[in-house]
Amino acid sequence: MNADLHCHSTVSDGQLAPAEVARRAHAHGVTLWALTDHDEIGGQAEARDAAQQLGMSYLCGVEISVTWASRTVHVVGLHVDPASQVLIDGLERTRNGRAARAEAMGEQLATLGLPDTYEGALKYVSNPDMISRTHFARYLVDSGCCTSTQDAFTRYLGDGKPGYIAHRWAKLADAVKWIQAAGGEAIIAHPGRYEYTPLEFGALFGEFIDLGGKAIEVITGSHTPDQYAEYADVARRFGFEASRGSDFHAVGEGRVELGSLPPLPSDLKPVWERWL
Ligand code: AMP
Ligand code: MN
Ligand code: MN
Ligand code: MN
Numbered sequence: 098m099n100a101d102l103h104c105h106s107t108v109s110d111g112q113l114a115p116a117e118v119a120r121r122a123h124a125h126g127v128t129l130w131a132l133t134d135h136d137e138i139g140g141q142a143e144a145r146d147a148a149q150q151l152g153m154s155y156l157c158g159v160e161i162s163v164t165w166a167s168r169t170v171h172v173v174g175l176h177v178d179p180a181s182q183v184l185i186d187g188l189e190r191t192r193n194g195r196a197a198r199a200e201a202m203g204e205q206l207a208t209l210g211l212p213d214t215y216e217g218a219l220k221y222v223s224n225p226d227m228i229s230r231t232h233f234a235r236y237l238v239d240s241g242c243c244t245s246t247q248d249a250f251t252r253y254l255g256d257g258k259p260g261y262i263a264h265r266w267a268k269l270a271d272a273v274k275w276i277q278a279a280g281g282e283a284i285i286a287h288p289g290r291y292e293y294t295p296l297e298f299g300a301l302f303g304e305f306i307d308l309g310g311k312a313i314e315v316i317t318g319s320h321t322p323d324q325y326a327e328y329a330d331v332a333r334r335f336g337f338e339a340s341r342g343s344d345f346h347a348v349g350e351g352r353v354e355l356g357s358l359p360p361l362p363s364d365l366k367p368v369w370e371r372w373l
Contacts, residue, residue, distance in 0.1 A: 100129040103342025107223035108140035110231035112347035115140035119147035125356035131158035136191045141179040162266035171286035174276035181279030191267045192226045199228040206260045230254045273308040284312040287319035312338040312368035318353030329362045339365040
């Protein structure tokens with residue numbers, strides 16, 4: 098089983114269409130796949146149909162932006178019904194505000210000597226509801242201002258950096274409930290990316306468990322190999338099941354290719370086993 102249960106398409110901030118991501122996943126040996134666009138399930142039908150044609154098992158997915166203790170947490174939902182009205186409405190409310198936030202980011206970057214970045218970022222946007230920091234990063238790279246999207250996040254766009262505009266996303270409880278209402282399981286995405294204290298992490302995981310959350314990502318393209326081990330231990334301590342996904346966005350961007358991560362540690366229970 099080569100499960101890749103976290104990646105993006107042009108429906109959010111990826112650069113390949115859902116069917117193109119499907120073909121690339123299949124070509125790289127993925128046998129169980131989920132497309133998990135940010136706050137959007139508009140690509141699910143195309144992804145599922147493409148997976149079916151390729152003979153790849155498929156789970157409908159989404160990655161919901163959440164604000165918890167003033168920081169952003171991403172919650173992946175797997176095996177969600179894309180026709181669920183609760184989920185559709187919740188995601189629409191979560192997307193609202195992205196445009197105003199992006200305009201504010203453009204103004205902020207202009208005060209740092211980087212003019213017209215909002216207009217620039219818009220050229221990279223494929224879904225007008227889903228302008229994200231990634232689109233600003235691509236513009237900053239292609240305009241010669243930054244050497245890589247990572248450089249753009251490190252210097253300007255990352256949380257707390259000079260071009261960062263704080264934003265209030267969905268509540269953790271709401272995101273988990275929307276996923277559950279749609280028949281899916283909620284998974285805390287790339288926990289290693291969050292700058293919480295140990296006490297805060299304990300509270301986050303505790304609240305997530307109280308809401309019925311059962312799994313975290315352990316093997317993800319957003320973790321370093323050290324973090325694979327660290328979050329495998331977290332899964333053991335909290336009794337979480339584990340998930341695996343590349344967080345692939347675009348060819349030549351990011352660290353990891355679809356389907357190419359190490360397997361889960363064999364003592365951890367894969368979250369996807371319930372659907373096989
Ligand atoms: P947004 O939803 O607009 O806040 O953008 C979040 C997206 O930016 C994430 O899904 C990643 O694709 C990307 N991102 C966030 N932080 C980083 C980082 N430190 N390095 C590279 N990409 C990042
Ligand atoms: Mn992204
Ligand atoms: Mn994420
Ligand atoms: Mn992601």
